[in-house]
Amino acid sequence: MDDVRANLAHPSPAQTDLPDADWWRGAVIYQIYPRSFQDSNGDGIGDLAGIVRRLPHVASLGVDAIWISPFFKSPMRDFGYDISDYRDVDPMFGTLDDFDALIAEAHRLGMRVMIDLVMSHTALEHPWFLESRVNKTNPKADWFVWADPKPDGTPPNNWLSMFGGSAWQFDSPRRQYYLHNFLAEQPDLNFHNPEVQEELLDIVRFWLERGVDGFRLDVINFYFHSKGLEDNPPLHEDHRNDSIAPSVNPYNYQDHLYDKSQPENLDFLRRFRALLDEYPGTTAVGEVGDAQRGLDIVAAYTAGNERVHMCYAFDFLQPMKITAPNVRRVLEEFETVARTGWSCWAFSNHDVTRHASRWGEGEADPVAYNKIVSALLFSLRGSVCLYQGEELGLPEAELAFEDLRDPYGIRFWPEYRGRDGCRTPMVWEEGDHASGFSEAVPWLPVSPAHGPLSVSAQVGRPDSVLEHYRRFLAFRRQHKALVKGSITFLVAEGDALVFERRDAEERMLCAFNLGSGWVSLAVEDLRLASLDEHGFAGTYEKGEIRLGPYGAFFALIEA
Known part of the structure; x- marks a missing residue:
């Protein structure tokens, strides 16, 4: 090194x-x-x-x-x-x-x-696989997942590839199947x-x-x-x-x-x-x-x-x-x-x-x-x-x-x-x-x-x-509660979502309207200091948050 x-x-x-x-x-x-x-x-x-x-x-x-x-x-x-x-x-x-x-x-x-x-x-071209496929006794013979065919020549089991078809590919040099969870050209390593x-x-x-x-x-x-x-x-x-x-x-x-x-x-x-x-x-x-x-x-x-x-x-x-x-x-x-x-x-x-x-x-x-x-x-x-x-x-x-x-x-x-x-x-x-x-x-x-x-x-x-x-x-960088704080959900219905993010220094209320219409959300009557550096508009008054289409509201919860 x-x-x-x-x-x-x-x-x-x-x-x-x-x-x-x-x-x-x-x-x-x-x-x-x-x-x-x-x-x-x-x-x-x-x-x-x-x-x-x-x-x-x-x-x-x-x-x-x-x-x-x-x-x-x-x-x-x-x-x-x-x-x-x-x-x-x-x-x-x-x-x-x-x-x-x-x-x-x-x-x-x-x-x-x-x-x-x-x-x-x-890849098939990796030197490890090129060595592994030569025979069943070479130093890297067990570096990939090899298995014998069933007596009728079909794959060892029913496992499927993410890319379609069997997850097993027959390899002529070894007369065995190798496992590939993805492309046939992507043989799986044997982590065992x-x-x-x-x-x-x-x-x-x-x-x-x-x-x-x-x-x-x-x-x-x-x-x-x-x-x-x-x-x-x-x-x-x-x-x-x-x-x-x-x-x-x-x-x-x-x-x-x-x-x-x-x-x-x-x-x-x-x-x-x-x-x-x-x-x-x-x-x-x-x-x-x-x-x-x-x-x-x-x-x-x-x-x-x-x-x-x-x-x-x-x-x-x-x-x-x-x-x-x-x-x-x-x-x-x-x-x-x-x-x-x-x-x-x-x-x-x-x-x-x-x-x-x-x-x-x-x-x-x-x-x-x-x-x-x-x-x-x-x-x-x-x-x-x-x-x-x-x-x-x-x-x-x-x-x-x-x-x-x-x-x-x-x-x-x-x-x-x-x-x-x-x-x-x-x-x-x-x-x-x-x-x-x-x-x-x-x-x-x-x-x-x-x-x-x-x-x-x-x-x-x-x-x-x-x-x-x-x-x-x-x-986000200005508010540690958004970065590493806990999360507690208050409302989650339809297009409306409200939760609190909280750390040792601040509590923040976060409200979202994922839809194209206006929403009104009833939450606990809190003392809030509205934040506006984020670019969204929303209002809060006497326990009710109002959000326009695709709107959001953020506020610090005061003690």
């Missing part, structure tokens, strides 16, 4: 001049999808140098950290989530020196850097092998030594499978939902008891956390992919101080529109099952339809709706993940079939259009053929609907979604 220390571009702020080791609790984390953020070399694909160029924009929002989706060496069948070298940068994104420069600039701007670590599976765990933890240390401040852990509950390879039972149709996989995918027909979310994962997460604790102030957020038991898994994985710091489930990433009662149900359920845990909430990311379209289509005032749901997100107890372009109110891009790059969308088109619509290039400038993203033809087309919403079109306009994000994040 001496060579890594010698080349360290900039020390981590978590380990130097920013003393709050608990910074992640209540942090706002901005997700960057590097292929689509900024192209610096004219090949139509975003890269690390492009991210560095645009970091001042991210810093201007007032976020605490960035999360960069995978930039490691990869054949790019799943666009970086199929890794062939965990310790190097794919040439299309740049070099390790470019990454060091990125860390240095982010730290200079006061932001921490988290990277997306995909540990559940690799201690050598695999050791190697992965060494990779974690490699990046910690390079100065990263934390990790986003892809599909954290997929690390272990049941050694018994039992068939998953069917899932009753009343319990199916498409928050994890689209309804056209047979993956939803099973109760996934044995192919993921195994109890052995808790011991590995303890080892992972112990390693992070050697680097004060570093953190991790895990993605929990489970439609039936998501919050329970989040609770188990974040309980106490032994496992990961925070996780997010898909409660607010599913197609079902957000409602006041559902927000209360999810938050109160989490507070019940995870009394010592911590969650990280997200409304959009690189895998789901942007919430501006998923929830906002049909709203009387889409701009106002985007503002009110973002204010709600920033006011919930927990940390927050924002996805690039969310601060511009970008809707989902509509793409033709011939423009698709996502294998998931190509597989299930047209009932499911895949993930390309949320991955189109970031829009920076008006009037340019690629909206300032690239001088070349972008790898995905820029949506015509996105150009007028570019950064240059919104910056400095007080009524824009962008300036709203800046204004509200500044408001």
Whole structure:
């Protein structure tokens, strides 16, 4: 590791001049999808140098950290989530020196850097798998999940892939099946092998030594499978939902008891956390992919101080529109099952339809709706993940079939259009053929609907979604109760939601109207000092809060 220390571009702020080791609790984390953020070399694909160029924009929002989706060496069948070298940068994104420069600039701007670590599976081209598939006796023979066929030659069990079809692929050299929970080109690592765990933890240390401040852990509950390879039972149709996989995918027909979310994962997460604790102030957020038991898994994985710091489930990433009662149900359920845990909430990311379209289509005032749901997100107890372009109110891009790059969308088109619509290039400038993203033809087309919403079109306009994000994040930073305080719900009916955030220094009343009509809400007669730095208008008098369409009201509760 001496060579890594010698080349360290900039020390981590978590380990130097920013003393709050608990910074992640209540942090706002901005997700960057590097292929689509900024192209610096004219090949139509975003890269690390492009991210560095645009970091001042991210810093201007007032976020605490960035999360960069995978930039490691990869054949790019799943666009970086199929890794062939965990310790190097794919040439299309740049070099390790470019990454060091990125860390240095982010730290200079006061932001921490988290990277997306995909540990559940690799690419077919990874040297580990190339060795493992040679025969059943090589040193890495047990590094992946191999199983013999049934006597009739069919797969070992009924497990299904998230991307459709069997989760097993027959491999001729070994005359066995290997497990792939995602693409057939993404073989699953065998976490039951201690050598695999050791190697992965060494990779974690490699990046910690390079100065990263934390990790986003892809599909954290997929690390272990049941050694018994039992068939998953069917899932009753009343319990199916498409928050994890689209309804056209047979993956939803099973109760996934044995192919993921195994109890052995808790011991590995303890080892992972112990390693992070050697680097004060570093953190991790895990993605929990489970439609039936998501919050329970989040609770188990974040309980106490032994496992990961925070996780997010898909409660607010599913197609079902957000409602006041559902927000209360999810938050109160989490507070019940995870009394010592911590969650990280997200409304959009690189895998789901942007919430501006998923929830906002049909709203009387889409701009106002985007503002009110973002204010709600920033006011919930927990940390927050924002996805690039969310601060511009970008809707989902509509793409033709011939423009698709996502294998998931190509597989299930047209009932499911895949993930390309949320991955189109970031829009920076008006009037340019690629909206300032690239001088070349972008790898995905820029949506015509996105150009007028570019950064240059919104910056400095007080009524824009962008300036709203800046204004509200500044408001959030001014009030510790919004960052780390407790939450108590008072009203949750129809479009109306009222709760109290509280810490040792202040009590704050937060009221929201998610609808297009006026609402009046009766609450306890309190002494309130109204706050107005957030940009919303509302009134309170004698126990009644009145909110206009898509309105909000914030006030300090006085003793």
